[in-house]
Amino acid sequence: MKATIETSKGTITLELDEKRAPKTVANFAEYAKAGFYDGTIFHRVIDGFMIQGGGFTRDMNQKETREAIAIESMNGLSNARGTIAMARTMDPNSATSQFFINLVDNNFLDFTSPTVRGYGYAVFGHVTDGMEVVDAIAKVRTGSVGPHENVPSEAVLIRKISVA
Numbered sequence: 001m002k003a004t005i006e007t008s009k010g011t012i013t014l015e016l017d018e019k020r021a022p023k024t025v026a027n028f029a030e031y032a033k034a035g036f037y038d039g040t041i042f043h044r045v046i047d048g049f050m051i052q053g054g055g056f057t058r059d060m061n062q063k064e065t066r067e068a069i070a071i072e073s074m075n076g077l078s079n080a081r082g083t084i085a086m087a088r089t090m091d092p093n094s095a096t097s098q099f100f101i102n103l104v105d106n107n108f109l110d111f112t113s114p115t116v117r118g119y120g121y122a123v124f125g126h127v128t129d130g131m132e133v134v135d136a137i138a139k140v141r142t143g144s145v146g147p148h149e150n151v152p153s154e155a156v157l158i159r160k161i162s163v164a
Contacts, residue, residue: 001025002164003032003125007042008157010133012101014084014125016163020075021124024086024095027069028124031097032161036063042156043148044100047138051156052087052100058155060145065096077123079109082131085121092119101127103138 005012016025031037037054040063044052056062071092079085079102086095100121102109111120127134137156145151 004162006159009136012130015128016125021072024072024124029163032163037161040158044150050100051137055098068094073111073120073122079106082127083123084125085123
């Protein structure tokens, strides 16, 4: 399955791995088809690490999500540069709508064991076109907004995510 993320900085195309992360891909696709991501932002940007989006509006209000999904990090996919993975809390089974794109190889985020820390983060696809857009987003100036750190000073808008 392919996904297209139209942002205020350009377009990012992804190949989603339905075979190795079926529940995660289905979850992402459901949010995209419902228009959930339209008008959200990349709300956490850390150059040299990752860009995260899919959960906050321009004014940093967190959107209400569906139920969390079971983690699929034991699928053999690595958090390498250009991969997309699900964001979550300390609970491995807490991913909902938020995702991140790795800017570098972050294999310390990969599955190592079935423990709270060892579950890592579930990769479910990779960038096939538009990595220059991802890199441009990584270079935006960031600051703090309330309790949130690494928030772009000028909103990086996700206009729409399409899947096909």
